[in-house]
Amino acid sequence: MFFSEGIFSRWLFLANEMTPPPIVPSWFPPHRSAFILGAILALGLIGVAVETKAGAPSDLAPAPPEFEEVRKAAEAGDAKAQVRLGTLYSRDHSALKDYKKAAEWFSKAADQGDADGEAKLADLYFDGRGVPKDESRTAALLVKAAAQGHAESEFSLSGFYSLGVGGLPKDEALGIEFLKKSAEHGYPNGEFNLGLAYLIGSMGTKDEVVGISWIRKAAEHGFTPAQLDLGHRYEYGYGQSVTKDPDQALVWLHRVVDENDEENLLRGLAERDIERIEAKKSK
DSSP: OOGGGOSHHHHHHHHTTSSSOOSSOTTOOOSTTHHHHHHHHHHHHHHHHHOOOOOOGGGSBOOOTTHHHHHHHHHTTOHHHHHHHHHHHHOTTBTTOOHHHHHHHHHHHHHTTOHHHHHHHHHHHHHTSSSOOOHHHHHHHHHHHHTTTOHHHHHHHHHHHHHTOTTOOOOHHHHHHHHHHHHHTTOHHHHHHHHHHHHHTTTSSOOHHHHHHHHHHHHHTTOHHHHHHHHHHHHHOBTTTBOOOHHHHHHHHHHHHHTOOSOOHHHHHHHHHHHHHHHHHHO
């Protein structure tokens, strides 16, 4: 979903063209909805950051071995199997790809109150895939999923409330509350954005120590933008919380490369940063 992509893409484009790169982008408005506004500004760039080349029809992945078993369980009314089946139908580069079928199965799971089904159906309504585009329906499903502690839905709701979209009232305080919930429930994108919110003062006051701790949690959970962010901070140092340490910067940047098998913008930026740091160390 749009909001679940976070704020990092535009920052990466800007920061990596500057030496040293800014830790917080200069365009980042210092008010409570800043972390969500960044998601909007990043929207046009996110596709570049994560896009992979579409395969030819002959390259499409076949149905997995468990497909028939999952289908039978879904038809028998198992909500988790219905979510699994919908997920199989919604995967890119799959011979099964059929968003209408995906929506049907997610809807069946959502009708049973399954939070994953509600969240995945919300994604389809937001993008208009297999169902008509409907932000109000998206918001309603996210509210239901978030009420069950679904962390990704909590993160998405933080954006909806902060901007007042999908028929929800604009409520930046509630947006902050849902952002905190998503982070506390272990959603890496929520952890990263909450960390940035603390660093720029979107939580009411700046708190460098708490901000870095949340970014570190996201990085440790494998969130690539957070790993790249920490790599930058260790390369140049940041306030009192991150001491300049090129070796530690390389640790995080190598994790970006090692944990991203396919070539993409983030991996490419990390490789470039590694080359620059190693060149400095060799002088």
